Amino acid sequence: MSQVSLPRGFRSSGSTCGIKASGKPDLSLFVSDCPASAAGVFTTNKVCGAPVILSRERVPSAQARAVVINSGNSNAATGEQGIANARTMTAAVAQELGCAPEAVMVCSTGVIGVQLPMPVILKGIPGGAALLGSTDQHLLDAATAMMTTDTFPKLTSVDIAVGGGSIRVAGVCKGAAMIAPNMATMLAVVMTDAALTPEQCRQSLRFGVDRTFNCISVDGHMSTSDTVLLLANGASGVVLNAADLDRVRDAIQQVCQKLATDIIRDAEGADHFITIDVTGLATRDAAFRMAKEIADSALVKTAITGGDPNWGRIVSAAGYAGVDFDTAFVSLTINGVEVYRAGTPVPFDASALSKELKSKREVHLVLSVSGGPCSGTESVRFWTSDLTAEYVRLNSEYTT
Amino acid sequence: MSQVSLPRGFRSSGSTCGIKASGKPDLSLFVSDCPASAAGVFTTNKVCGAPVILSRERVPSAQARAVVINSGNSNAATGEQGIANARTMTAAVAQELGCAPEAVMVCSTGVIGVQLPMPVILKGIPGGAALLGSTDQHLLDAATAMMTTDTFPKLTSVDIAVGGGSIRVAGVCKGAAMIAPNMATMLAVVMTDAALTPEQCRQSLRFGVDRTFNCISVDGHMSTSDTVLLLANGASGVVLNAADLDRVRDAIQQVCQKLATDIIRDAEGADHFITIDVTGLATRDAAFRMAKEIADSALVKTAITGGDPNWGRIVSAAGYAGVDFDTAFVSLTINGVEVYRAGTPVPFDASALSKELKSKREVHLVLSVSGGPCSGTESVRFWTSDLTAEYVRLNSEYTT
Numbered sequence: 001m002s003q004v005s006l007p008r009g010f011r012s013s014g015s016t017c018g019i020k021a022s023g024k025p026d027l028s029l030f031v032s033d034c035p036a037s038a039a040g041v042f043t044t045n046k047v048c049g050a051p052v053i054l055s056r057e058r059v060p061s062a063q064a065r066a067v068v069i070n071s072g073n074s075n076a077a078t079g080e081q082g083i084a085n086a087r088t089m090t091a092a093v094a095q096e097l098g099c100a101p102e103a104v105m106v107c108s109t110g111v112i113g114v115q116l117p118m119p120v121i122l123k124g125i126p127g128g129a130a131l132l133g134s135t136d137q138h139l140l141d142a143a144t145a146m147m148t149t150d151t152f153p154k155l156t157s158v159d160i161a162v163g164g165g166s167i168r169v170a171g172v173c174k175g176a177a178m179i180a181p182n183m184a185t186m187l188a189v190v191m192t193d194a195a196l197t198p199e200q201c202r203q204s205l206r207f208g209v210d211r212t213f214n215c216i217s218v219d220g221h222m223s224t225s226d227t228v229l230l231l232a233n234g235a236s237g238v239v240l241n242a243a244d245l246d247r248v249r250d251a252i253q254q255v256c257q258k259l260a261t262d263i264i265r266d267a268e269g270a271d272h273f274i275t276i277d278v279t280g281l282a283t284r285d286a287a288f289r290m291a292k293e294i295a296d297s298a299l300v301k302t303a304i305t306g307g308d309p310n311w312g313r314i315v316s317a318a319g320y321a322g323v324d325f326d327t328a329f330v331s332l333t334i335n336g337v338e339v340y341r342a343g344t345p346v347p348f349d350a351s352a353l354s355k356e357l358k359s360k361r362e363v364h365l366v367l368s369v370s371g372g373p374c375s376g377t378e379s380v381r382f383w384t385s386d387l388t389a390e391y392v393r394l395n396s397e398y399t400t
Numbered sequence: 401m402s403q404v405s406l407p408r409g410f411r412s413s414g415s416t417c418g419i420k421a422s423g424k425p426d427l428s429l430f431v432s433d434c435p436a437s438a439a440g441v442f443t444t445n446k447v448c449g450a451p452v453i454l455s456r457e458r459v460p461s462a463q464a465r466a467v468v469i470n471s472g473n474s475n476a477a478t479g480e481q482g483i484a485n486a487r488t489m490t491a492a493v494a495q496e497l498g499c500a501p502e503a504v505m506v507c508s509t510g511v512i513g514v515q516l517p518m519p520v521i522l523k524g525i526p527g528g529a530a531l532l533g534s535t536d537q538h539l540l541d542a543a544t545a546m547m548t549t550d551t552f553p554k555l556t557s558v559d560i561a562v563g564g565g566s567i568r569v570a571g572v573c574k575g576a577a578m579i580a581p582n583m584a585t586m587l588a589v590v591m592t593d594a595a596l597t598p599e600q601c602r603q604s605l606r607f608g609v610d611r612t613f614n615c616i617s618v619d620g621h622m623s624t625s626d627t628v629l630l631l632a633n634g635a636s637g638v639v640l641n642a643a644d645l646d647r648v649r650d651a652i653q654q655v656c657q658k659l660a661t662d663i664i665r666d667a668e669g670a671d672h673f674i675t676i677d678v679t680g681l682a683t684r685d686a687a688f689r690m691a692k693e694i695a696d697s698a699l700v701k702t703a704i705t706g707g708d709p710n711w712g713r714i715v716s717a718a719g720y721a722g723v724d725f726d727t728a729f730v731s732l733t734i735n736g737v738e739v740y741r742a743g744t745p746v747p748f749d750a751s752a753l754s755k756e757l758k759s760k761r762e763v764h765l766v767l768s769v770s771g772g773p774c775s776g777t778e779s780v781r782f783w784t785s786d787l788t789a790e791y792v793r794l795n796s797e798y799t800t
Contacts, residue, residue: 046725048719077712077715298698305792345513388792388796391792392792
């Protein structure tokens, strides 16, 4: 793995407090040494976890100091007691850091409908705080302690030269993708030493998440706990002009994209990593809806699992996205091979394309609209995985 | 099977014209001896088959005479030639019956993107017409010739006493459900000897389809060819008052429900037949969206496959339906066992419930909302199947 490092003024730790029966690490801390701007993007599920309710109240913020994350228990569907427990967790972290509880955000991932084991968590937080540090290993430890059924820790960092200085953006995430026994939760923390206002944080994060985390789908099931947090502490000391801000925004998007696609790459049971481009629509939303219907179609996914260049399933999935396009202007390529042009089938070597789909892990679908109603210049890139018998096995094993 | 019979004034046939390589029956005819009122409900997919485009032009009608259906080729994504071929098919049937081509509707199901083999079809139509008859066997033959990957023919009839006489409603359908190698097409023809105007046909069919065919989902993939047609020829001679019309409407719904649930029962690879009731919403649409998200969730389906009473997956699927409900008023039962009440988990014997889910084919989920935003008196019943490794195997086998 290439080097992944924390931005200046951030420390982190990963430790084991005893939530997981397996004895694996289950407590992550991310701390800014000075007050940071913070923003968050949260699940829109009406059934959401207590940590989502609490953290949502606390962003955007100009005084953020820390994020505490536990794995092994999602603290979701736990009622008023769950919210009280989430508050207590942030207060315990605040006490260690000497800050207000409101400066601490919290995320939880794991089993649903079970109250957090507060004694072990409250005992574990001082231990986690004592381990805080700024080395690459500290970041790796924190990314590891967030994992549930992930098979590898997900972290990345980017350095950019701007405003006569250097800015770093680092991010970690966990995505159990489709194999979570109870819930497929995605959590991410992005940190930067750029000086951003809370509003700049909010805009940059929304821009990045809309083009990355919101453009991945394993099985279309939205979690109760999905959370992406951005902390910007200004510790770089670099003064940013408008053009620099755009570059920081792009670096944040780049970090989010690496983390989001890592979730798809870690989708257990999946044989293929699928990139879907939908181009030529009047609005980004129309392109997004068409791409998402293709990504979520079980018939498209299973065709790719079987190495079948079954373009009828792909174009018909786009057809029920609620976008009023005309098929006479629609074309489709699969790994660069044109199979459908202007609404009619194109003869192609199906056997060769099938062989390629069976031997390669990467699949690239490009659905383009070149005229007619709803056409234009907007496009969307979307990522998904295929649907295998192994997915079904993993998700149907008895877990209650 | 209990007796299933054609209404008065209808004849049908099933024959083999040679579209299917297997040599199985592939041509169905349904004929009214006198001009009938007709209505249709069609796929809303923008990528739709030529028969859908043509039949949609011809209903509602007061002069309908016949429906011709071929299996083995969907005549979809076939451009202008496909539409010309669909027209030619209806003209050939019209010639046999001595009626206008516009009095004939057409449906096709099977492989996508391949032109119809017109010579064998045009040779087969006179043969099919010569076989037309009104016995139960004729209806069974017609239902059989529509089949693609169905494992049993789907047909039903209902007799009701109204207006001092008797009315019969009969219906046939084919639903390849999730196993179609290229497309999951659902076709149905409903016939009655009740005297209905075209507008009464349209209203009755819309009412019935909205509560039956539109409330089933195997994998959420909308076909290019889905079609339900209703023909009412008045051959019963019964004069209907307003109350009688409601009873006929209900009989049409009953026939549609039997056919629609038969499609779910024939979902190959499926181990469970799942009925989902969502109750207590302000609008039918809100209840429908919540039920559909539960039905389409791969995580809900695989939990049921594994006999896991994993209620977190069920309530969280309802949570992303875009309905602004409050979890504090939501409860859930699984096969009569309350697992979630007013937004909090209810202790239950998970092991006993799991045992029941593993041993029984039928699963009944009831999600009820008892107050708060978006609550009310509307409810929806929805049917679906589970998701098994066998589904993946069937749909990922190489078929191009």
